[in-house]
Structures are given as structure tokens and as C-alpha cells.
Amino acid sequence: MSPVSFLIALAALSIGTYAMRFAGVKLGAAIATKGKRRQLVTASAGADGTAGTNSTARSNSPVELTGESEGDSTATVTKWMDRATVVLIGAVFATTAIFDGQDIADPARLIGVGVGVLASILRVPMLICVLLGMGVCAGIRMTGIL
């Protein structure tokens, strides 16, 4: 690649990537802040409703319940975004374990990752899982079995 076309490609990749990262941060923060503000607003509205003249048991509880459920919904949104992160990391794990580009990886890597994952499920410390998996993978490749 000529230096110029490399620098242009680098700029495009870096700026594009950074834009995605930063946009995600801003959006995530906005969702969290909006949820907190809504919680505060409905909490104070609920307090006003108790003191108000037209407060019946029925008109109190809807406001409080709404406050609670909207507070719940912020926690819910965060919980689900958290789950989304786990699912995404899981998918990256699976696709890098199984694929080499778009072809399936060689058996050595598949078995190596399988051993490492099994060790992790069996509560083996992370470093040992990694070394075990790498060792099995390298071992299979070096000895040429499979």
C-alpha cells in the first residue's frame, strides 16, 4: 500500500471506530441520566399527591406505582443492556473460536478452545484455562494427530 492510501484508510478506520465508541458512550449515558431524572420527578410528584386535596387512595397509588415502575424500567434497561453485552461477548467468543475468517478453524483450535472452556466451567483459574487450551492446541498441531 502506498503511504498516502494507508494514511487515508487508517484515518477512516480510526475515526469511524472512535465515532461508534463515543456515540455509544453518549447514548448509554443519556439513557441512564434520563432514567434517573424520571425517577426523581415522579418521586416528588408522588409526595405532592399525598399532600394534595384531591388525593384519594386511588390517585395516590397510580402515581407512586408509576414512579416505581419507571424507576424499575431504568434498572430494567440497564439490566438488559448488560445482558446484551454478555450476549455480544459470547458471540465474539464463539465466532473467534470456531471461525478463521469465514472458514471453520482447524480441529486443533476447536479442541483447544473446548478444553479451555471446559476448564473454566470447572472453576479452574483463568490463567490455567488459557495455558491448558493453548497447550492442547499447540500439542495437536505439533504432533500432527488429526
Next chain:
Amino acid sequence: MSSVFRTIDRVLPGSTYRDVIIVTITIIAVALSYGAISAVSGFPWWQTLLLAMFALGGAAEFTFVGVIAAGGAPVLAVLAGLLVNSRNFAFGMAVGPFFPQDWRALLAAHWINDESIAVSRTVSTDRARWHAFLLMGAAIAVMWPSGAMVGQWLGSVIDADLLGLDAAFPIILFCLIRGDLKSRTTLSLTVVGILISILLTPLLPLGLGAVTSLSVFVFVAVGWSIRSIIRKRRGGAAQTDPSGAGDRSGIDDRSGVDDRSGVDDLDRQEGSR
């Protein structure tokens, strides 16, 4: 200065430091192989270095180098790299809530990647998450380009395949989410998401596969909307209170409480698959 470290000691548990070290060692190993592959593919050292410093996302850089080495046009390499890095948008959304919203967010956003996100998730308070993220992010920001440089220098001496390095990265990622997979809901969602992404990876452009796992949430959302529509119909028929607020809050209350049982329903359905 020492008080800063004491503060960090109290905020982060010891296990986080251990995780960061282990992940960093793995990152160095992967960086070595990246540098070697880059050198063998014909990139001069300064290109490898700049790419490592400014993209700071291992998978994307491997993809970029891979496309160029295979003879692809630069624009394809950029698009492929951007696709691979697109998951960082979702990661950004996950950490946005605990990022301090000032100039630090500008720098910290650059440090968002699989590992810094995964490590930040292993602790529970917002402050701890921020510190864990910074620690891992800083380690990667320093060691990834450095490792790439050493790898470039060592060049073809390193045979990544022989060392089994390509198995290390997925294992690390699994270890970091293993704790979260104890929840049945999360486990089912992850399994389905993984199946979707594995099935679609051969069909889609390089790098897009992992992000498709998020489509599992579309199904969840559809299931919920159907459920709330059904409830609204039942709720509207049963409610004698004419006020709209009463109706709405009644439904909100039920959907708030049912969130957990609704999720368990999904759980049972997916568990039976």
C-alpha cells in the same frame, strides 16, 4: 500520589488486578502474532504501529491486514474493520452510564474494546467499574502497540499457529463472562445469540457475524410487545376506573412486576428448545 493508589486499592478487589494481568499477558501474545503477520504481509513498522495505536481493536486490525494481504482494496479493508469494530458501539452504550461525563470520556471512549468491557463487568459498583475499565484499557493501550512492534521486529520467527495463540483469545473471553452465564435467562439468550451469529457468519461480510447475535433481543422485544398488547386488552376490559392514569399505571405495575416472571417464561420456553 500514594493516596491515589490507596484509593484504587480500596475500590478494586484483588481479583481484578489478577484478571487484568492475565488478560494483558494474553493481549501481548496476540499482539506479537499480529505484528508478525503484519510484517509478513508487507506492512512497514510505522504502519503497524499507527494502526495499533489508533484503531486499538485487535480483531479489526487483523481483519484490515488480512483483507489487504489477500489483495483487497483499501476501502474494503476499512469497511471490514469498521464492521468488526461496530460492536464497540454496543459496548459504549454499556459503559456510558458509569463514565464521568467530561473530558475523560473523550479519551476513555478510545479504550473501549472487548477486554476492557468484559473486565469492567466483573465488579459491581459504578466507581469500581470505571477504575477496572481504566486499568484494563490503559494496559491494552500500552501493551497492544508495544507487543505489535516487537512482533513486527521478530517477524516470521513467531509462528502463532504453533504456539496455539489463536485459542487463547476466545478462552479469555469465555472466562470473563462465565460468571454471568449462571443466570438462566442470560445463558439462554447467549446460547441463542451464539447460534444466530455462528449460522450467519459464513453468509455475511467478515466481521458482521458477532453483532447479529443481538438480534435475539428483537425476538425478546417482540414477545414482550405481544404480551403487553394481550394484557392491555384484558386490563381494559376488567378495569372499572375510567381514568386513563389508573389504567396505565395498573398495566405498568403489572408489567413491572411481571418483568421477572415474564423473563422466566421466556426462560422456560427457550430452555425447552
